[in-house]
Amino acid sequence: MHDDVLRRLVHHAVDQRTASFTPNPFLAQQVIAKGKETKPMKKKITLGLVLALLLLLISVTALALTHLEELKAVWEDSYERMNTYGGFYAVPMEEFDLKGFEEDYTASTGLERKEDLVINTVPQEGDLPYEEAYLIAIAAITEKFGTPESEIEAMGVYPEFYKSVYNDDVSEWEFYFSPRTNVNIEEDNTYPPPGEYRVYIESPLGEVTYCGWYLDEFFPDYAKRTWEAGKHEYVYERAKGNAFSDFFLMETEQREYFLQLFDEAGFDLSPFQQTDEALLENLSFTLEFYDGGENLMHADLPGIREALAVMEEKYGLTPDLMDDLYYAALPSPAASDTLDICFSFNYDLAARAGSELPYPYGLNAFCHVARKHLGSFMVILDKDNFQVQNVIRHIDAKNPGTGEKLLENSVWEKELILKLPALTGQLKQLTLAEGESTMELGIRYDEIMRSFGGSMEEFPSRRLTAHDVQQDQAIQIATAALAEKLRLSPGDVLLAYPQVQATYVPGTAAWSVQFFTEDQTRAEYIYETLVDAQNGNVLSIFDYTQGNG
Amino acid sequence: MNVHEGCMDEKEQQLIFLVESCQSAVYKTCFFYLNDHALAEDAMQETFLKAYRSLDQFKNKSTAKTWLMRIAINTCKDILKSAWYRHTNHHISLDSLPEQSAWDHQADTLYQRICALPLRERDIIQLYYYQDMTLEEIGKVLHITPSCVSRKLKRARSLLRKILEKEGIYHA
Structure with missing residues (x-):
């Protein structure tokens, strides 16, 4: 997928969430004023109390400081060995500003109850000491993963101790072990090899509540070592689980090595014995996002011609039609004894085309519909003589449908695909006319799609007609509905919210009736009522201020 | 400046x-x-x-x-x-958001998925895809080399794609 598309999507997603932000025109002055603030005067207390507190503080602080310095030294040593940098955030319990926290605490801070507060601190008397916790962590990793102790001890260790402010019984160690140099453990949790171990240990009992190693992929070296340590089940499950596609796309020699191990150990190999159909299904995600730039659609190479010919013969998919739908011809990324050419919708092609259009619509919108009805294909050819041995298709849609029109059917076979050019021809003409709004363009697109059998549900945009509820009526309906909700008369509703605005939304074929207060400085409406334009039904009433209906 | x-x-x-x-x-x-x-x-x-x-x-x-x-x-x-922040649930359900007629739920799903990513993936996504920074600038922000940024970006890109595919979100 093209970066520009990703950028646009991320922008839209974040901008939507932050749309209510209004720059503070006084921010600079506020910051300057705060920057000039002096620290508040400390309250006076009696001398006797001061001395008593001082003695207590000295003894507690001395212990805390010792632990603090000890843990800080562990972090700094790890930073040095790992050739990286970072901070150390633990504070002794007695230095924590509990009063400040309680003053500032509200439900919006995220804690359901303030008693749930735990802080990053140092162990006190009675807590599990660092040295013991460390040994427990090492043992847990060795036991679960078979990692040699010497290897763990060579890693950077980043211990954190957490304690509840309100409940002395709640405390826990968290250990992070990272083998990677030049990586900031606080900022970089990148999981490609090698990853990091995490161990959580209850204090003071020393019970391990969690021991994990973060990795998303199947790493042969790690898997070999773990296997040799006797953790066969772990390796087998990794190969079969989330890492399955990575396992499958490994070099054949490595994959065969592990399959032999699994076989000798008596594991079920059926998850790894893929039919061509299963292979294509596993590859489909990779194919759709493949951006290696090796699109062979128009490459004059042996095998490609034969593959394209059979695609047209069997499915009616010509190279031009596949181009219109942003399909790419790609060599299969999986190792094979045959020449395997895959035809798949490609996000990168569609995104690149979309970013070049003044307003991506027509075919660029349709391609995302078409891919669901077409799926992906693999043409299997003999490597020597390029004879087509088989053609495989993978499609997620299950029930083909029996409608006459194109979009009434989930799966397009040749008979329906031959009708595609009639639709794509119309969509090619669909561009944003001068002065036309994008909503208008959306209406035209949905009208075309419905004419080819698309459902109202999937393509709902339509123009307001004379038979629909008109604006005045929509406002009346919305006002009455709001009055009922607020237990007011309609007249009182309009007194409370004198600014009423109704906009027809083609995408939902509904009226959005918005109620504003008299306050002209308030940009947002207070209530929004959606009224179905077709039948006048109230679809929803939303209280903007509460975020609920 | x-x-x-x-x-x-x-x-x-x-x-x-x-x-x-x-x-x-x-x-x-x-x-x-x-x-x-x-x-x-x-x-x-x-x-x-x-x-x-x-x-x-x-x-x-x-x-x-x-x-x-x-x-x-x-x-x-x-x-x-x-x-x-140590032990809090930061999940924000869609029910707590205004249900405006123009609200793009898919975009919000994308936003939630990004927020659920580990911090360093979020760093890269927001600096590269939202703040439009170059690799060199990102490196200066995060105190890492541009080549390291490039590697992280590759992973972040891959994760974003997976999210988009899984959620059925397409570009607008």
């Missing part, structure tokens, strides 16, 4: 310039991490306060925006690491 050492008035002028040019970007960065308007505003103010206090130390080794981003990210991470 070059930020120079200078007298107090000049320092205030520099701050005003920073606020005027970067307030929105800083706020949105903070929101990206904290996912809460009130906290993001607090973090934003804290960021500018730290910047104001450190203006004398700014050495022009990076742009002002890069410098501010670094402060903002570190400020947000401090908040995330702070006491009450």
